[in-house]
Amino acid sequence: MNKLPLAKRAQILTLLCEGSSMRSVERITGCSINTVSKLLVDAGKACATFHDEQVRNVKAKRIQCDDIWSFTAAKQKNVAGMKAPVDGAGDTWTWTALDADTKLIVSHFVGGRDGECAKWFMDDVASRLANRVQMTTDGHKAYLEAVEGAFGADIDYAMLVKIYGASPDSAKGRYSPADCTGIKKNRIEGEPDLAHVSTSYVERANLTMRMHNRRFTRLTNAFSKKFENHAHMVALYAVCYNFCRIHKSLRVSPAMAAGVADRLWSMEDVAEMVEAGLPKPGKRGSYKKAVG
Known part of the structure; x- marks a missing residue:
């Protein structure tokens, strides 16, 4: 069985987290698109499990939450006219919760923007915190019931509602x-x-996510073609952002600042973690007889 060297796997994961599309990764590394896609799926699953296990009992003071828009296969308005519909097609929202002090992505969730998804997201946020926090969200109404259900009265919660002027004219674009x-x-x-009711840090972090993930880029054909791959990419990016990058203002990684890691990870570490989580291959030509 052919196996990519560790350095090559780390290179692929690095390129994916630096804004390269899967086709550009194929061209740069010389690996097939199927190899890149399979590694993304394996990495997404491993990173989701790793984040779930490691980002726990976070001692935060201020949490900021926001959601970032993208779409899968087609924009929502075009889904009905798709010639070959796919599961999960339409608007795709990535919810993120950020520790304002350590810049740690405490939780991420990919789904719709309705009340049910808000509930799933807030329940996950609550399960990862070790103490009472101050939380700020935007004015999206789905947060109200979700925060109440997840935290009850054990939270200091405020909404930051932005007031917008008239829609831009055609000259602005x-x-x-x-x-x-x-x-x-x-x-x-x-x-x-x-004084600390703000969503500035999480909005800036979401801008970084958009810039470092090709499938978030607007006005291109780089959008996600599969909902599952979008979720896998978000899971991979979150681990890379939390554990593998030094935040310029903190001079350590967000995970180190939050006390959930004691060292700076490399992409080789992530690639080794991905491999460790894969099932061991059986003997060549072996199979299990199906039960009919």
């Missing part, structure tokens, strides 16, 4: 956002410190 003319800080639960 079709995809130019409306101008933000102000904000409102609404206390929802507990006693949040209004």
Whole structure:
């Protein structure tokens, strides 16, 4: 059985986390697209398990939450007209929770933007925290019931509601956002410190995620073609961001700053972790007889 060298596997994972598309990774490394795709799937599964096990009992003070839009296979408005529909096609939202002090991605969730997905996300956030925190979200109404269900009264929660002006005119461009003319800080639960009611850090982290993941790039054909691969890429990126990169303002990785890691990881470490989680291959030509 052919096996890629560790350095080559680490190179592929690095390129995927630095904004390269799967086809460009194929061209740069000389590996087939099937090899790149399989490694992404294996890495996504291993990283999701690793994050679930390691990012626990986080002692945070302030958590910021936000969601970032992308789409799978087709934008939501075009799903009905798809010639070959695929599962999970349409708008895809990646929810993230960030520790404002250590910049650790505490939780990530890929799904829709409805109340059920908000509940899944907030339940996961709550399960990873070791103490009462102050939380800030934007004004998305799905957060209200989700935060209440996950934390009850054991949280200091506020919403940061942005106020936008008129829609941009055609001279500014079709995809130019409306101008933000102000904000409102609404206390929802507990006693949040209004001076720290902000989503700036998580929004900046989500911008970094968009820039370092080709499938998040707008106005290209680099969008995700499979929902599962989108989730795998987010899981891989989260581990890379938390454990393998030094944050410039902290001068350590977010995981080290948060106390969930004692050293800086490399992509070789991630590649070795992925391999360790794979099932051992059987003897060549061996098989199990199907039970009919």
